[in-house]
Amino acid sequence: MFLKILRSYRELPRNIHLLFFLEFSLSMIHVAFILILNIYLRKQGFSDPEIASFNSLRFVGALAFALPLGIYIKGKRLKPFFKLSSILVPLTSAMIIQSIKNMIIPLIQLSFLAWGLGMMLMRVCSLPFIIRNTNSDNSTEALSLSASTWSLSTIISGLIISGLDWISIIELPDKTIFFNEQTILWIITIIGMFSYFFADRISEPEPDEVRKDNSIFSFHKNYDWKVIFKAISPLILISIGAGLTIPFINLFFNSTFGMSSSEYSMLGSFTAMLVFLFSLLVPTIRKRHGYWVTIVVVQSLAIICLVVMALTELYVGNHYAILIAIVAYVLRQPLMHMAHPASNELMMNYVGKDNQELISALSSSLWSASWFISAKIFEWLRLLNFFYHEIFLITALLYAVGVVLYAILIREYEKLNNKSSKVLPIADELTID
Numbered sequence: 090m091f092l093k094i095l096r097s098y099r100e101l102p103r104n105i106h107l108l109f110f111l112e113f114s115l116s117m118i119h120v121a122f123i124l125i126l127n128i129y130l131r132k133q134g135f136s137d138p139e140i141a142s143f144n145s146l147r148f149v150g151a152l153a154f155a156l157p158l159g160i161y162i163k164g165k166r167l168k169p170f171f172k173l174s175s176i177l178v179p180l181t182s183a184m185i186i187q188s189i190k191n192m193i194i195p196l197i198q199l200s201f202l203a204w205g206l207g208m209m210l211m212r213v214c215s216l217p218f219i220i221r222n223t224n225s226d227n228s229t230e231a232l233s234l235s236a237s238t239w240s241l242s243t244i245i246s247g248l249i250i251s252g253l254d255w256i257s258i259i260e261l262p263d264k265t266i267f268f269n270e271q272t273i274l275w276i277i278t279i280i281g282m283f284s285y286f287f288a289d290r291i292s293e294p295e296p297d298e299v300r301k302d303n304s305i306f307s308f309h310k311n312y313d314w315k316v317i318f319k320a321i322s323p324l325i326l327i328s329i330g331a332g333l334t335i336p337f338i339n340l341f342f343n344s345t346f347g348m349s350s351s352e353y354s355m356l357g358s359f360t361a362m363l364v365f366l367f368s369l370l371v372p373t374i375r376k377r378h379g380y381w382v383t384i385v386v387v388q389s390l391a392i393i394c395l396v397v398m399a400l401t402e403l404y405v406g407n408h409y410a411i412l413i414a415i416v417a418y419v420l421r422q423p424l425m426h427m428a429h430p431a432s433n434e435l436m437m438n439y440v441g442k443d444n445q446e447l448i449s450a451l452s453s454s455l456w457s458a459s460w461f462i463s464a465k466i467f468e469w470l471r472l473l474n475f476f477y478h479e480i481f482l483i484t485a486l487l488y489a490v491g492v493v494l495y496a497i498l499i500r501e502y503e504k505l506n507n508k509s510s511k512v513l514p515i516a517d518e519l520t521i522d
Contacts, residue, residue: 107291108218114282117246124246129271129274159213162213167221172289174208174284176207178211179284184199184204219235239364246357251355334480345405364422384431392489394417436448
C-alpha cells in the first residue's frame with residue numbers, strides 16, 4: 090500500500106512537482122523565521138508585545154491585497170507571480186536580519202511588511218495553480234503534497250538550525266564564524282534563493298478564457314458570495330486561533346520551560362516528520378472514511394492536545410510538566426495539519442466550479458490575513474499580562490467553534506450529494522424515453 094501511495098504522488102504532473110519544490114524552498118525561510126526569529130528578536134532586547142507587533146506586519150499586505158489579487162489572477166498566468174515571490178521573499182528576509190542587527194526599527198517594520206507580501210503571492214496563487222494542473226482523480230494528492238511542504242521544510246530547517254547550533258563555532262585562519270540565530274537565518278535565506286530556479290522552470294500555457302466582466306469592480310456579480318462565506322467561515326476562526334498559537338509556541342516553551350532555540354528546532358523537526366507522514370496519508374484516509382473522520386474527528390483530538398499543552402504552564406514546577414507539554418505538542422501538530430488538504434478540497438467541492446478559483450485564493454490568503462488580527466490580539470493580551478495558557482485556551486475555543494462549522498458544512502455537502510445522486514437516475518431515464 091505504501092508503494093501505491095508513493096506512486097500516486099510520483100505520477101502527478103511536472104508542474105505540481107515544480108510547485109512543490111518552489112513552496113518548499115520558500116517555506117524553509119518561513120519556518121526558520123517561526124522557529125528562531127522571535128528568540129533572535131528577544132536576544133536583541135525586544136519585548137513580547139514588540140515582537141508581536143513586528144509579526145503582525147507580515148499580514149498587513151495580505152489583508153490589503155489578497156482579495157484583489159485573488160480576483161485579478163482569474164484567467165491570468167501565475168508563473169510571473171511565483172517568480173516575483175521567489176525574488177521578494179529572500180531579499181526581504183535578508184533585510185529583516187540586517188535591520189534587526191542594526192536596530193533600525195522603521196526598516197524592520199518595512200521589511201516585515203514586504204516579506205509578507207512576497208509570501209502572500211505564493212500562497213494565493215498556489216491553490217488556483219493546482220486546480221488548473223490537476224483533475225478530480227489526483228487533486229487530493231496534489232493538495233496533500235502542497236500541504237506537506239510546510240512539514241518537510243520544518244524537518245530540514247530544524248535539522249540545519251540544531252546542527253549549526255551544535256557546531257556553534259568554526260575557526261578559520263583569518264576569521265571566526267559563530268553560528269548564532271543571525272548567521273543561521275542568513276544561511277537558510279541563501280538556501281531559499283533556489284526557489285527562483287524552480288519558479289522559472291514552470292511551464293504554463295495560457296489559461297482558459299474568462300468572462301469579460303471579471304474585474305475588481307464587478308466581482309460581486311460573478312460569484313455566489315453566500316455559498317463562499319459559508320465555506321470560508323470555519324477557516325476564518327481556525328486561522329485566527331492558529332495565529333494566536335503557532336508563531337508564539339517557541340516563546341511559550343522558552344519562557345515556561347527555558348527551552349533554547351536549538352532545542353525547540355529539534356523538537357519542531359521531529360514533530361514535522363510526523364506531520365509530513367500523516368499528510369501523505371490524507372488522500373487514503375479521506376477516500377476510506379470521508380470528511381467526518383479526516384476533518385471533524387482529527388481536529389477535535391488536536392484541540393484536546395492543545396488544552397493539555399496549555400495547562401502545563403500551571404504545573405511548571407512539576408518535573409513531568411515539560412514531558413507532558415512536549416507529548417501534547419508532538420501529537421497536536423500532525424492531527425491539526427492533516428485536516429488542511431481535506432478541508433481545502435471540501436471547500437472547493439462545496440462552492441462549485443464557478444467559485445473555485447476565488448475560494449482557493451481566499452483560503453490561502455485568509456490564513457495569512459487572519460494572523461494579522463491574531464498577532465495584534467496576542468500583543469494586547471500580553472500587554473494585559475495574560476498568561477500563555479489563557480491565550481491558548483482562547484485558541485482552543487476558536488478551534489472548537491470552527492470544527493462545529495465544518496461539521497455543519499460537511500452535513501450540507503453530503504445532503505446536496507445525496508439529492509443529486511437521487512435525481513440523476515430519473516434524469517437519465519427521462520433522457521432515454
